[in-house]
Amino acid sequence: MTPRGAVSVRDALDGAVTAIGAGGSASPRLDAELLLADALGTTRERLHTDPDAPVRGAAVRAFQSHVRRRAVDREPVAYIVGHRAFRRLELAVDARVLVPRPETELLVELALALPARARVLDCCCGGGAIALALKDERPDLELCGSDVDADALAVAEANAARLGLEVAWRQADLLTGLPDAFDAIVANAPYVERATIPTLEPEISRHEPRHALDGGPSGLETLARLIEQASSTTVATLILEHGQGQEHKVAALCRAAGYTNVTHHRDLARTVRALSASR
Ligand SMILES: C[S@@+](CC[C@H](N)C(=O)[O-])C[C@H]1O[C@@H](n2cnc3c(N)ncnc32)[C@H](O)[C@@H]1O
Known part of the structure; x- marks a missing residue:
């Protein structure tokens, strides 16, 4: 009763x-x-x-x-309750960062195969989901998370402190100004075609940070710049999320930059969603 x-x-x-x-x-x-x-x-x-x-x-x-x-x-549930599960972690999230997606867990899974003690950059880290989940599951890896947005980094740093996970955080426009000190880059960079953003669900178009979505007119501008920058560093492995149907263009960008060993990966919905490439 x-x-x-x-x-x-x-x-x-x-x-x-x-x-x-x-x-x-x-x-x-x-x-x-x-x-x-x-x-x-x-x-x-x-x-x-x-x-x-x-x-x-x-x-x-x-x-x-x-x-x-x-x-x-139409606010995302994660913003209303202030947290979201990602891999084994419960991450604090708010409107300063993209809500971590289940499909992004695929990047973490792929990065678990990196060699012992590899130095890994989670470029475009947002609230830190990838870097934190990797440090949690592979404590031997040396993790750095970077983002152009200081507000996003504040969320990532607070998550790291609360979870007791050691990750270095840096504010940077992609690799500009970062030390050339990484073996691998794992990135869920913005990849939405700019003109399509207003057509997305209101949870995304109205509430998530635009700079977390906007991949430029073609959707591939940020990824192209990241791949090109990586090619002039010591980075041997790229693990990149991309949008539906972008896999061939991202693969071509990787090959043109000298990352010839390219593999495509499907997410849980069987969509080709990520690419790993090495040289
Ligand atoms: C799609 S969100 C991904 C966030 C997080 N990695 C995740 O998967 O939940 C993209 C992130 O890239 C950042 N970003 C956008 N342009 C950038 C740039 N030029 N350099 C570094 N970070 C950038 C945004 O601030 C945003 O946090």
Whole structure:
């Protein structure tokens, strides 16, 4: 029984699922559960085990605000609750950084094969997802994360401090001004074709930092510059995320820069999403 004056977890969720679904989310139940768990300070699992538990007072108000932000403003759940799972880590995220994507975990998986104690740069690190996950899973690697944006680096540094993971952080426009001291670069650089950004889902086009998405008119400007810069350093291996359908162009850029050993990789959705190249 739910006490008088309170709404049950089940009813709160049902109402939110309807509102969030009507707002256009593709995953209204998952969103509602994550938002209610946050408002109650509990886990999704606990919501399932006790659907008659009451929701009242401050939790009701927090949940209503969360649902409005999700349903009406189309804000990503990760920004509303302030964190996102990536590999084995729970990372703090906010509107200063891109929400780490499941497909980017593929880059970490590929980088796990790097030689012992390799010096690795996570270029365009945002909130630090790749560098931090790699340091967590391969503590022998020497990790540096770099980004052009000081606000993104502040998120990355705070994540590293909270998780107790040792990564060096540098502010730089791609490799400009960084020491030539890396064996490998792992990068999820911006690769969205500029003109298509307004056509993306509002979660992305309205809320995520534009400079985290914008790969220039062709989508490939940033990756092309990074590959070209890397070719005049000691970097032997590139592990790069790219957009759907960009694999041949990115491979051609790598080969033209002297990275001849190119392999394409598919993400969990079977989309060709990353490329590794070495010389
Ligand atoms: C697609 S986000 C990726 C963030 C993070 N690596 C991830 O996978 O979640 C791209 C990042 O590249 C950064 N960036 C954009 N242009 C850059 C540049 N010229 N040099 C360095 N970083 C850049 C943005 O600030 C943003 O944090």
